[in-house]
Amino acid sequence: MARVAVDVVIKPEILDPQGKAILAALRRTGHPGISSVRQGKHFDLEVDETVSNEDLEEIAAHLLANSVIEDWTVTRLDQQEQVQR
Amino acid sequence: MARVAVDVVIKPEILDPQGKAILAALRRTGHPGISSVRQGKHFDLEVDETVSNEDLEEIAAHLLANSVIEDWTVTRLDQQEQVQR
């Protein structure tokens, strides 16, 4: 069993209303040092040895992320290493 | 400017119906090697040097996560190091 993290974020050119609202809240509550917030999704997967990096990439691209508006990264946590595309 | 990632996940003892739905979809689409999926939130922050680790911890604990139901980790990305609580 291995643990994998997939982080999905909205592409930089696309509006992120959530991030905007959080940034505004941080401003109001006295955190001027934060200049940008983008909110995305985080997935923790448990996978066995039959699951290859290609499988993970395909799962991230087709199920976990919406490739029209989101980017994603896949990280095998035991190796702290980002899976390359 | 530094980049910080905050990952927020539902506590393990709390049911995560979203994660379950994704797991079911993975099963249907032929990915038996995945045994668990938990969905959480991922935040990308840009912060300047005035923002200390304590500030980040406080932002995560009081705004980005709700400690009744969620756990979180704060990672300074340039250092790939998890901020210790």
Add this chain to the structure above:
Amino acid sequence: MSQLTSSEQEKVRSLLGREPTETETGIFTVMWSEHCSYKSSRIHLKKLPTKSDRVLVGPGENAGIIDIGDGIAIAFKIESHNHPSFIEPFQGAATGVGGILRDIFTMGARPIAVMDALRFGPLDDPQNGDRNKRIVEGVVSGISHYGNCFGVPTVGGECVFEPCYNGNPLVNVFALGVFKHDEIFFGRATGIGNPVIYVGAKTGRDGIHGASMASAEFTEEAMANRPNVQVGDPFMEKLLLEACLEAMKTGAIVGIQDMGAAGLTCSTSEMGSRAGTGIDFDLKYVPQRAENMTPYEIMLSESQERMLLVAEKGREQEVFDVFKKWGLDAVTIGTVTDDGMLRVRNHGVVVAEIKNRDLADEAPLYDRPHAVAPYRPAALEMPAAHAAKLTNRNSTADLLALVGSSDLCSKRWIWEQYDYQVRTNTVAGPGLDASIVRIKDTETSIAMSLDGNARYSVLDPREGAKLIVAECCRNLSVVGAQPVAATNNLNFGNPERPEIMAQLVESIEGICEACIHFETPITGGNVSLYNETLGEAIWPTPVLGIVGLMKTAAPAPIAFPKEKLDVVLLGGLGPADHQRLGGTQFAKVILNDIWGLPPALDMDLEKRLHSAIREIVNAGLVDSAHDLSDGGLAVALAESSAQGIGADIALDSTLAPELLLFHEGPSRVLLSTTQFDKIAAIAAKHKVDALRIGTTMSGRLQIRNGSATLVSVDVAMLRKTSEEALAGKLELAHA
């Protein structure tokens, strides 16, 4: 991506007297796109009836407006967001809701109701089923997200599945708002020297060329080229609504227009051309979200939740104060001028200089060839092979198949995701024939219905359009409302093909005839052409949204409420034959085919029926009322039973069972009552048949014809079949 044709480019050169700049080319391209200029449909739309005593504002403004008495008016319109909803279903549908809401509140009206007309490919399509499911989920949650968060109830709609929508789903959203006569605003840049103010969200690179994308067919290339997705922020829109309505109250606003398709370009040039003025502004003042945007990008951006307004000179601060209170950006970007020019500067340097009139009035106008028969992918007669399948059928099984089919099943899975009661005006939400919202502090309610049966339109676009208008008006009449005005969304394929253009022209002419007949002038609408993917056109899909007025009262339910009521078929069994069975749900679900002609409509009879049913329900004579439409008599009986108790029906007809039970002849309403004699008298007065066909009873729906029992089914079974079908087909039952 649609581009200007070479003759259009030539016209641009001659209007300008020089070569256009890059920004000017962009401006002409979007303003002269099909979406903004209606260049293929304009000459035909002129035929539509647009006037009545109630119409205060007809087509041409952001929304039509009618008077409803007591000094109150309503604004309403329907708008499509088809292409964006295919590319990104959630955001596409969400921003579709956002766009039509802005059209309503830009006129000063507070939106009080939304309805949605949806068309998707089949959920069990062998190739596209999974994608279709994702599109359904995405579209419905997008509408739910935007409407719910904005705080407008989505009170009804319709949802139909056909293979022609596999690569081209339709998302048409209707919105309606209410205001006082003296609160109406127009998108006009009047008052030379007045400041032009930009409010709302910052401008990003979103959706550049959305308008011209909506004017081109889908190709593989267009699908790969996806940076057009716009993300909606309903929270921002809610703030914008409150701020705009509050700013309008200051009296400092002269004109206001939302930035929809073609964003800043369309709003500046339209506001100027409507007022006969010019606008001179500098892009450096436009709040920007992305870095290093070019003038071209800023002018064509379709970032959501933005408005342009013109204020009275010297009173800007009053406007700014209101927007500041709601936490929104408001900045002066230019002034109204007397020279009629749209003059765009970038840090002082002029990057575009075009006569506003040239963009609006000089837009190309095409009389596209249409002197051919409308495209018709179906036989005229019932294929001979079906005859054998029609003997010895198990009509109970057929009825259950119909009740559980994707078009006829309960759409609860959809509408429960919509907050259909926020703001507490919803007298009747989804589930009735028409939806009703009351106008607080008056005795008036507004009823509304959306319909657009494309099966009829594809068989005969002219008759199909009339049937749609008739059905809308019938739905309104059944709840006791008088139909008064209409809006329409014309969803068609590529108008450059004569047989598609012929569908469009026939449909428009059918709408004209029917809207004149039923006295429901058209106050606005939308045309969505080029609904084709990889060369495959959708069926002609005109969607009508008709509104009616009524005295505020609870309408009768669809459900048979209790035992021992007379079941009455107002309008009688009607004529039927096998040629006209071809467009029905029976042909679709049971025989998996389409042929022939749509049901025959007698518009005079239909109108008399509307008068009769209105009089009957408003006299309080019924315990339930439901019009007959898709699926015919048996499906109407099943629906009234599934929502309430059953009935024992005894018919005496020589029609074949499939015709008797499932023909879709219009001009019929199903009632239950204890006052048959009074109903019969009213019906006779209006020269409409009133046929007593049975009695309500608990537990079962039974339909006999003479000595034969055609249908006998448990009400619980009907209910379960109808209620569980959609979730089941979406495979969500166990999620």
Add this chain to the structure above:
Amino acid sequence: MTARIGVITFPGTLDDVDAARAVKYADAVAVPLWHADADLRGVDAVVVPGGFSYGDYLRCGAIARFSPVMTAVKKFANDGGLVMGVCNGFQILCESGLLPGALLRNRGLKFVCRDVTLEVQTTNSPFTQNASKGQPLRMPVAHGEGCYFADDATLDQLEAEDRVLFRYKDNPNGSLRDIAGVLNEGRNVLGMMPHPERAVEPLLLSSDGTGSSDGLVILQSVSAACAAIHA
């Protein structure tokens, strides 16, 4: 003396108008309160109405709790003032720490707008004093995140202290132990997901058989409790 009940408007609040109207139906006076003002204008009770405060981005109610008016509401509640949060208002009160627990995404993962039946669990509260124990109340829910969660110890304590005010007969969202509304320790703060302010006129949605004015009893209880304070 007529009770004066404050109704808060945050950016994104939707049900403030309906709540104010319902307050009037309960013969009290509705006093508008603005998120940016820390002043409660001397009201006898506060309603935190539903909607999507600050877009409900991040988590429902998470951002609203930082507003000036909530600082005042916390103080008011800690001094024993009556506070009632409905839907988004419940979420805000949980996020603010005025009520235990949290509201998770609905178990069905979808927004749900539907009429439900609640059962009054106790009349020992200013919000239910005019109702009777076990009384069924019909009213709508309309939310995407209404699944009430608290750990077992907290739930046991809520039950032991008679602080579960309403339970669903037909749980629409997966709330633990069918909880639809809870009280704070002082019994002066209520949070509930269903909308009593939308169930004050039988006319609305009556043809589905769902028209109801069952929400009035809650608002009338509050109104009466306020009057008692004055007496």
